[in-house]
Amino acid sequence: MQKVLLTILGCGSALPTRKNFPSSQMIELRDKQFLIDCGEGTQIRMRQMNQKTNRFGHIFISHLHGDHCFGLIGLISSLGMLNRTADLHIHAHPDLEKILEPQLRFFCNDIPFQVIFHPLNPRKYDLIYEDKALQVYSIPLKHRVPSCGFLFEEKPRERHILREMIDFYQIPVSKINKIKQGDDFITSDGEIISNELLTKPAEPPKRYAYCSDTAYSEKIIPYIQGVDCLYHEATFLDVDSVRSKETFHSTARQAATIALKANVKKLIIGHYSARYSNQNLLLDEARGVFENTLQGEDLTVYEI
Numbered sequence: 001m002q003k004v005l006l007t008i009l010g011c012g013s014a015l016p017t018r019k020n021f022p023s024s025q026m027i028e029l030r031d032k033q034f035l036i037d038c039g040e041g042t043q044i045r046m047r048q049m050n051q052k053t054n055r056f057g058h059i060f061i062s063h064l065h066g067d068h069c070f071g072l073i074g075l076i077s078s079l080g081m082l083n084r085t086a087d088l089h090i091h092a093h094p095d096l097e098k099i100l101e102p103q104l105r106f107f108c109n110d111i112p113f114q115v116i117f118h119p120l121n122p123r124k125y126d127l128i129y130e131d132k133a134l135q136v137y138s139i140p141l142k143h144r145v146p147s148c149g150f151l152f153e154e155k156p157r158e159r160h161i162l163r164e165m166i167d168f169y170q171i172p173v174s175k176i177n178k179i180k181q182g183d184d185f186i187t188s189d190g191e192i193i194s195n196e197l198l199t200k201p202a203e204p205p206k207r208y209a210y211c212s213d214t215a216y217s218e219k220i221i222p223y224i225q226g227v228d229c230l231y232h233e234a235t236f237l238d239v240d241s242v243r244s245k246e247t248f249h250s251t252a253r254q255a256a257t258i259a260l261k262a263n264v265k266k267l268i269i270g271h272y273s274a275r276y277s278n279q280n281l282l283l284d285e286a287r288g289v290f291e292n293t294l295q296g297e298d299l300t301v302y303e304i
């Protein structure tokens with residue numbers, strides 16, 4: 001079974017620290033990679049993690065605050081120096097193209113690939129990307145500027161064939177794909193062999209939700225209900241909830257409350273304010289509400 005892997009490249013907030021770079025993550029799913037946000041230093045973290053770029057083609061930007069997109073022009077420039085030829089697709093608020101195009105003309109005029117922008121409406125839950133293995137949806141969030149999270153939803157896999165049953169019934173190779181897709185098998189004598197005897201179910205599709213930056217909002221719960229893993233910002237401790245309201249961010253307790261109410265399987269917190277030198281306090285606060293909480297850390301890989 002292929003694993004779905006999440007690599008956190010940066011899980012700090014607006015002010016970088018020695019421990020945390022600004023927001024950026026890489027999702028690896030069925031031999032493809034997808035970048036979520038691209039804060040300053042993203043390409044440095046990718047180098048430190050020995051991240052390859054030959055399976056990486058799409059970037060999803062949650063909103064137009066610098067700590068989520070200042071790394072784009074540097075990453076694109078470096079990809080050009082690496083002689084990348086595959087097009088790079090950026091899914092973001094339509095204003096990003098207006099901001100980035102002058103920089104691309106000035107700094108990246110001779111790169112050997114195209115940067116293709118796909119505008120999205122951050123105020124709408126919408127299908128924004130699809131291939132044969134995956135669907136990606138935008139999740140409206142509550143922030144000072146239009147902001148959205150992302151739901152990565154794996155498509156169902158084919159059923160697993162039972163080799164011994166294939167051999168027993170002498171099923172020809174030409175029939176196997178249809179059996180994987182759920183068909184029964186009819187023998188030369190006209191006997192119908194049920195698909196359940198020939199196969200076993202595939203692993204359940206994985207679902208991952210990324211929700212940063214956002215104030216506490218229960219409106220996202222229907223979209224993330226029961227996901228295998230939720231990354232939710234936990235910028236502040238509950239003692240600083242007044243500041244979190246002013247800046248439209250969440251506390252660790254609020255992130256955990258969303259995870260609990262959405263019945264998610266695992267919560268990873270991040271987007272920590274630089275004011276906290278001891279991030280274990282944020283983890284402890286979240287675990288007091290939702291036990292299966294992990295502390296997001298830069299340069300760390302998590303299995304979804």
